[in-house]
Amino acid sequence: MPMLADPSTKYQPFQPLNLPNRQWPSQTITKPPRWLATDLRDGNQSLVDPMDGDQKWHYFQMLCKLGYKEIEISFPSSGGTDFDFTRRLITTPGAVPDDVYLQVLSPCRKELIHRTVESLKGAKKAILHLYLATSPCFQQIVFGMDNKQTLELAVECTRYARSITKDDPSTAGTEWAYEFSPECFSDSNPDFIVQVCNAVKAAWEPSEEEPIIFNLPATVEMATPNIYADQIEFFCTNITEREKVCVSLHPHNDRGCAVAAAELAQMAGADRVEGTLFGNGERTGNVDLVTLGLNLYTQGIHPKIDFSDLNSIIDVVEKSNKIPVHPRAPYGGQLVVCAFSGSHQDAIKKGFQARKQAGAKTEDRWLMPYLPLDPQDIGRTYEAIIRVNSQSGKGGVAWVIQRTLELDLPRGLQVAFSKIVQRETDMLGREMQSSEIKELFVESYHLQKNPRFHLVDYRIDSDRSTSPAPPSAGRTASNKDLRRHFAGVIEIDGKEHHIQGTGNGALSALANALKGLSIDLDVADYKEHSIGSGRDTKAATYIECTAANAPTKVWGVGIHQDVVQASLIALLSAASSFLSSRPSTPVPFKPKRSNTNTMSPGHGLDSDSPLKNEVNGTNGTDNDMKGKVVE
Ligand SMILES: CC(=O)SCCNC(=O)CCNC(=O)[C@H](O)C(C)(C)COP(=O)(O)OP(=O)(O)OC[C@H]1O[C@@H](n2cnc3c(N)ncnc32)[C@H](O)[C@@H]1OP(=O)(O)O
Numbered sequence: 261m262p263m264l265a266d267p268s269t270k271y272q273p274f275q276p277l278n279l280p281n282r283q284w285p286s287q288t289i290t291k292p293p294r295w296l297a298t299d300l301r302d303g304n305q306s307l308v309d310p311m312d313g314d315q316k317w318h319y320f321q322m323l324c325k326l327g328y329k330e331i332e333i334s335f336p337s338s339g340g341t342d343f344d345f346t347r348r349l350i351t352t353p354g355a356v357p358d359d360v361y362l363q364v365l366s367p368c369r370k371e372l373i374h375r376t377v378e379s380l381k382g383a384k385k386a387i388l389h390l391y392l393a394t395s396p397c398f399q400q401i402v403f404g405m406d407n408k409q410t411l412e413l414a415v416e417c418t419r420y421a422r423s424i425t426k427d428d429p430s431t432a433g434t435e436w437a438y439e440f441s442p443e444c445f446s447d448s449n450p451d452f453i454v455q456v457c458n459a460v461k462a463a464w465e466p467s468e469e470e471p472i473i474f475n476l477p478a479t480v481e482m483a484t485p486n487i488y489a490d491q492i493e494f495f496c497t498n499i500t501e502r503e504k505v506c507v508s509l510h511p512h513n514d515r516g517c518a519v520a521a522a523e524l525a526q527m528a529g530a531d532r533v534e535g536t537l538f539g540n541g542e543r544t545g546n547v548d549l550v551t552l553g554l555n556l557y558t559q560g561i562h563p564k565i566d567f568s569d570l571n572s573i574i575d576v577v578e579k580s581n582k583i584p585v586h587p588r589a590p591y592g593g594q595l596v597v598c599a600f601s602g603s604h605q606d607a608i609k610k611g612f613q614a615r616k617q618a619g620a621k622t623e624d625r626w627l628m629p630y631l632p633l634d635p636q637d638i639g640r641t642y643e644a645i646i647r648v649n650s651q652s653g654k655g656g657v658a659w660v661i662q663r664t665l666e667l668d669l670p671r672g673l674q675v676a677f678s679k680i681v682q683r684e685t686d687m688l689g690r691e692m693q694s695s696e697i698k699e700l701f702v703e704s705y706h707l708q709k710n711p712r713f714h715l716v717d718y719r720i721d722s723d724r725s726t727s728p729a730p731p732s733a734g735r736t737a738s739n740k741d742l743r744r745h746f747a748g749v750i751e752i753d754g755k756e757h758h759i760q761g762t763g764n765g766a767l768s769a770l771a772n773a774l775k776g777l778s779i780d781l782d783v784a785d786y787k788e789h790s791i792g793s794g795r796d797t798k799a800a801t802y803i804e805c806t807a808a809n810a811p812t813k814v815w816g817v818g819i820h821q822d823v824v825q826a827s828l829i830a831l832l833s834a835a836s837s838f839l840s841s842r843p844s845t846p847v848p849f850k851p852k853r854s855n856t857n858t859m860s861p862g863h864g865l866d867s868d869s870p871l872k873n874e875v876n877g878t879n880g881t882d883n884d885m886k887g888k889v890v891e
């Protein structure tokens with residue numbers, strides 16, 4: 261058994277700080293911290309293949325473009341790549357924006373500090389960063405030093421660093437800042453940390469204008485984030501000359517709580533956060549700067565970092581680190597703005613509809629089920645939000661059709677088409693792409709080519725004389741009272757038929773004309789809307805038809821510049837839907853003498869077939885409708 265029955269013999273609970281008057285739980289974050297991007301140092305040192313100079317260069321330019329003003333670029337004493345990269349940045353005119361600080365890291369070893377400072381020669385703004393572990397574990401195991409020796413080394417190296425930087429006139433062209441990290445801060449004695457940092461501060465002599473940075477790392481995350489916040493609050497309230505100190509955080513993510521730790525610790529008083537884009541870094545990584553930044557953004561606080569084109573950032577990060585961003589990574593993951601399940605899709609679709617109806621602009625209040633952030637704010641499109649698989653419902657399918665074909669399907673058609681999609685996804689056993697769903701719709705409702713019916717030519721005439729009920733006294737005849745005559749040519753299965761019909765409107769006139777072909781459809785539902793605007797406007801018409809005495813209902817869809825023609829096409833689309841499942845069915849049908857179903861079993865057409873085998877039929881509920889085939 262690899263797992264111990266009693267892990268308490270091996271692992272002990274982390275001892276929390278006794279901080280009964282803690283203030284941080286009632287604080288809120290109201291502004292972004294100072295950010296330090298350490299992708300090119302902490303991130304880079306943990307890669308299987310660290311970045312080469314060109315990759316670092318490209319990454320650095322991206323960080324500057326995003327708005328980072330403090331960037332840890334290297335560990336110059338590690339060797340040629342980092343040293344040379346630092347020199348290249350400094351010696352290439354215009355490579356480093358004037359307001360950007362280059363930060364570099366060195367251990368507390370004089371020869372390494374010297375080499376590190378050498379690499380910074382000529383920099384405009386530089387942060388020299390030294391680290392030394394202060395935890396009992398490291399003191400005992402790694403260094404063999406006690407508290408006194410640790411403190412002395414920290415002070416000695418700080419003095420040395422000062423002597424070759426801000427106290428050295430030959431480096432006067434550089435604006436120097438100093439950062440000290442008591443490594444393993446969160447596993448160290450809080451009083452000792454304050455003691456070391458006060459001593460280091462005294463050695464560096466910062467001012468309010470040029471504060472010293474104390475970076476307090478959770479080098480290994482060992483406890484719940486509230487404990488880290490307690491430790492930070494303790495440090496902030498106990499360090500002397502707080503106004504001359506910038507308190508920085510450097511949370512690692514061993515327990516998966518680095519983001520929470522960084523947020524609670526800011527509430528506890530920290531001023532600055534070190535991390536990496538998408539959290540690359542040692543072991544489980546550094547705290548993720550994208551999540552922290554966009555968490556602020558969704559609270560209405562601009563992080564001062566521009567994540568408008570997150571996809572391009574991901575591209576550079578993935579190429580440089582050779583590690584993919586997890587599909588579920590907050591904000592950036594491919595799947596985090598996607599909904600597959602029906603109820604999520606339905607809610608999101610309604611949310612977007614409500615926004616559209618309210619005429620909401622980009623900057624208007626975001627109130628959206630399931631989506632905490634408007635994907636467009638980070639350069640992601642709405643198309644990818646809803647993806648369809650066997651878990652999806654009508655809402656999701658309708659969304660795809662809306663996005664791809666600009667069609668606002670009526671509810672009944674959503675239900676009908678969603679069943680068709682459901683069958684398809686079950687059969688395929690995978691997600692259907694938007695383009696596939698679009699094709700399925702086009703094919704199902706004969707948008708490109710009606711397999712059986714084609715409206716070749718037609719004419720609609722009005723005739724008041726055939727009106728069954730003459731206008732009542734005192735009232736003049738209105739359009740309502742007019743009868744419409746449809747006369748046209750319809751090609752069915754390659755053969756042209758001249759048909760005529762009369763009805764209250766163009767649609768009923770055609771429906772009636774179709775009765776002449778024994779196609780007896782009643783319009784049960786009708787919806788239309790326009791697509792596009794200006795000269796390119798088209799009408800989209802949706803018609804649900806029932807067939808006399810038949811339970812079956814079918815939908816037809818028509819799109820045309822002319823609204824009347826759109827409705828005629830929609831009716832023929834519905835007619836075709838009845839017939840397309842029965843490719844061998846001839847049109848018109850032979851008159852049926854008996855009640856026997858002439859269709860072979862399996863066609864799904866029962867004895868109440870909507871397709872009445874009569875020519876010149878008058879089976880519609882409206883007896884005024886008359887149809888005739890003239891061949
Ligand atoms: C928490 C962090 O992420 S800290 C940053 C870590 N990053 C890196 O280490 C990347 C770059 N590192 C390197 O290139 C090398 O490790 C170097 C150049 C720093 C040192 O190389 P080496 O001299 O070969 O030593 P090595 O790599 O074995 O490092 C361990 C030594 O450094 C000492 N050391 C470790 N941390 C520190 C420190 N903060 N200050 C002083 N000495 C330190 C260790 O005690 C050990 O010394 P020892 O050899 O006397 O026992």
Ligand SMILES: CC(C)C(=O)C(=O)O
Pocket residue numbers: 302365391441443444475477478479480510512
């Ligand atoms: C050098 C320090 C800040 C570090 O990387 C850590 O402790 O994780």
